Amino acid sequence: MEISYHGHSIVKVKTGGKEILIDPYITDNDLTDLKADEQKPDVILLTHGHNDHVGDTIAIAKSCDALVVAPNELAVWLGWQGLNTHGMNIGGAKKFDFGTVKYTKAFHSSSYTTEDGQIIYTGMPAGILFTAEGKTIYHAGDTSLFGDMELIGKRNDIDVAFLPIGDNFTMGPEDAAYAVELLNPKLAVPVHFNTFPPIQQDPAAFTELVKHHESKIMEPGESLSL
Numbered sequence: 366m367e368i369s370y371h372g373h374s375i376v377k378v379k380t381g382g383k384e385i386l387i388d389p390y391i392t393d394n395d396l397t398d399l400k401a402d403e404q405k406p407d408v409i410l411l412t413h414g415h416n417d418h419v420g421d422t423i424a425i426a427k428s429c430d431a432l433v434v435a436p437n438e439l440a441v442w443l444g445w446q447g448l449n450t451h452g453m454n455i456g457g458a459k460k461f462d463f464g465t466v467k468y469t470k471a472f473h474s475s476s477y478t479t480e481d482g483q484i485i486y487t488g489m490p491a492g493i494l495f496t497a498e499g500k501t502i503y504h505a506g507d508t509s510l511f512g513d514m515e516l517i518g519k520r521n522d523i524d525v526a527f528l529p530i531g532d533n534f535t536m537g538p539e540d541a542a543y544a545v546e547l548l549n550p551k552l553a554v555p556v557h558f559n560t561f562p563p564i565q566q567d568p569a570a571f572t573e574l575v576k577h578h579e580s581k582i583m584e585p586g587e588s589l590s591l
């Protein structure tokens with residue numbers, strides 16, 4: 366399995382000949398190395414409806430007929446936009462041909478703002494546990510620190526955890542470092558920072574606070590093999 370980070374909360378996974386793209390916020394993201402019109406994933410996984418996570422999902426999925434897996438209300442609305450979707454909800458897992466997806470709790474909000482300024486309700490925000498080839502990735506989505514991360518850590522052998530550290534809208538470095546203690550991953554990677562002025566953050570402030578686990582700052586475009 367190959368996992369790469371692409372700025373903000375974008376993570377790409379390549380496994381079994383399939384490409385899975387998580388939260389593809391590419392246009393308007395000055396930190397990403399990706400180009401939206403070059404993306405041809407088999408699957409797009411979404412954590413919640415905010416525009417900095419749904420990003421280019423509609424254009425990408427229409428261009429390559431990717432399956433979009435999302436929290437249920439978001440999946441329904443994206444289906445109305447003509448996409449091939451699969452809705453899930455917190456606590457539910459499903460084994461797909463590209464791996465197993467389980468939606469987990471995230472403590473945040475979730476809506477999508479259309480170009481004409483309407484706010485669409487998109488259900489509950491979530492985190493995602495993705496398992497393939499015996500490896501598990503946890504993408505926390507946008508969230509505060511919450512105690513049930515301990516339960517997620519006890520119930521899952523997490524290889525890589527992608528955790529937001531930007532503060533203001535999500536956990537900051539201190540809370541994210543505490544989350545690592547609860548989740549007990551083999552590796553923790555900071556995401557969701559420096560994209561906008563309110564989430565300016567030195568990711569080293571996070572890695573220096575992570576004392577008992579491995580952590581790594583991944584540059585946009587950097588990949589790991591598991």
Ligand code: NI
Binds near residue numbers: 413418473474507534
């Ligand atoms: Ni959000």
Ligand code: MN
Binds near residue numbers: 415417418507534557
């Ligand atoms: Mn966000």
